Structure formats: structure tokens, C-alpha cells
Amino acid sequence: MNLLLFEQNELRDSRLRLAGSDRRARHIVDILGLQPGDALRVGMINGATGSGKILQAGEQGVEMEVNLSALPAAGPDITLILALPRPIMLQRILKQATVMGVRQFHLIRSARVQKSYFQSSAAQPEAMRSILLQGLEQAMDTRLPEVLVHERFRPFIEDVVPEMEQGSRLLAHPDVPDTLPDLYGRGRLDSKLLLAVGPEGGWNDFEVQSFREQGFACFSFGSRILHVDTAVLVLLSQLMVLQDLRKR
Secondary structure, three states, rough: OEEEEHHHHHEEEEEEEEOOOOOHHHHHHHHOOOOOOOOOEEEEOOOOOOEEOOOOOEOOOEEEEEEEEEEEOOOOOOEEEEOOOHHHHHHHHHHHHHHEEEEEEEEEEOOOOHHHHHHHHHOOOOHHHHHHHHHHHHHHHOOOOOEEEEHHHHHHHHHHHOOOOEEEEEEOOOOOOOOOHHHHHHOOOOEEEEEEEOOOOOOOHHHHHHHHHHHOOOEEEOOOOOOOHHHHHHHHHHHHHHHHHOOO
16 A cells, blocks of 8 residues: 545544544554654545645554645546456556556457346445555555446447547557557657457457447457566557657
8 A cells, every 4th residue: 555545524624533444444453563753654535635644543443644745746637448358357457557657448348248247246336436546555546536437338438538639549450550659650649549458358349339430449469478467568558658669
């Protein structure tokens, strides 16, 4: 935990009190070993960051005085459209993509996504929020990403996508000749990015054509087929490097 996060309604006159059973209190006492007088980094969810001075810490809980001083630095403007993966992969992707600065997730149904994935415990709002917060704690960010779930592909591609903000629209798909560096060389990478990543079996022809009609440019890694969670991290890393080069 690089940043202790709290809700706005938890703060009372600059005091934050955490019950002894609270995961955050246990981390402060058992893992960090902080004592009265010690300080740690804190942040209000969707708000400012600062420091918290420990006033009390023990089995009964933790109390600290909070001083918020600055907003987190602006991160990349990336929206991730993801064909809903298996629950364990979903958890990994949500956390690591949040660490890397994804601001919005669209979890969608594609032809090769099992409908049961949408009923899994990992895809429920509270479970996903918990994973997102862990990503923010790691990245020392407070801006909670938005997660939108779409259980039908056609309404998503026909009604939702056209209303999204403009930016570079990218579709990861095997067996196409272009790569991300190719798109970068043609000026196809703006500061705002919409990245669509399909299931491990790939998008079907109808889905690819539907994305193309909405302005998405297809690209691939080449001959290697990666697991979805690996692919997302590799793609986000490449995009961040290319965006940095674009600014120079």
C-alpha cells in the first residue's frame, strides 16, 4: 500500500478514524508498524493527496490527522474496451491497467465470451471496485476509473461507441499486417486513446468489421498470440512509450 485511500465521508474535521478490523488499519499496524507521531501518504478517493499523522494506532484501530495538499498528477487518457475475460484474468487486468492509468473500462460481450462470466463474483460492482482501489494504492493515484458493463455487443457498438469522445481508436487483432509503430508512423496515435482488446480466441469477422465502421484501426503483435492479461499490459506499455515520443 503506497497510498492509503479513504472516502470523503470518512473524514471528520481533518481526522480519519479506522476501526481495528479495517484492512487499512491492520496494514498500518501489522505491516507498516507505524506508531503515534509517524506519518504516511494518504489520498481522498477522486480528490487530493497529502499526509496523515498517526495519533493512535493499535488493536482498537487507527486515528490520524490528515493534511491534503495536492491533486495527483494527470495520467494518460486511455479507455480500455475489453471482451470480458475469465474472472481471474479480469481481476489481474483491472488492477494492473488501473496502475498504468486507464481511466475508463468497457467490459463487453463478444461471440467468444461465455455469458456466465457476467454473473461471476469478480464481475460484480463491489468486487471490481475493491480491485480498482488496490491499483490506485499501488500507483499512488486517487482517480477511481469508471467501469461500464455491456452484455450485448450490437447495442454497445451501435449506440455507445458513436457517443464516445473522439481520439485514436485502436483494435488489437491477430493476422493483420499493421503494428502499433506502423500506426504511430502514420500519425494515428492521439493524446486520447480508445483501445479494444478481444478474447483469447480473437474477435470474429462481424465484430472486426463493426469496429472498423466506427473508425477503429486494426493492428497486431505479429505472429505471437499472448494471453489477454499479458497483452493488455504490453499494449499499454507500448502506447505510453509511443505517446511520450509523440510529445518530444
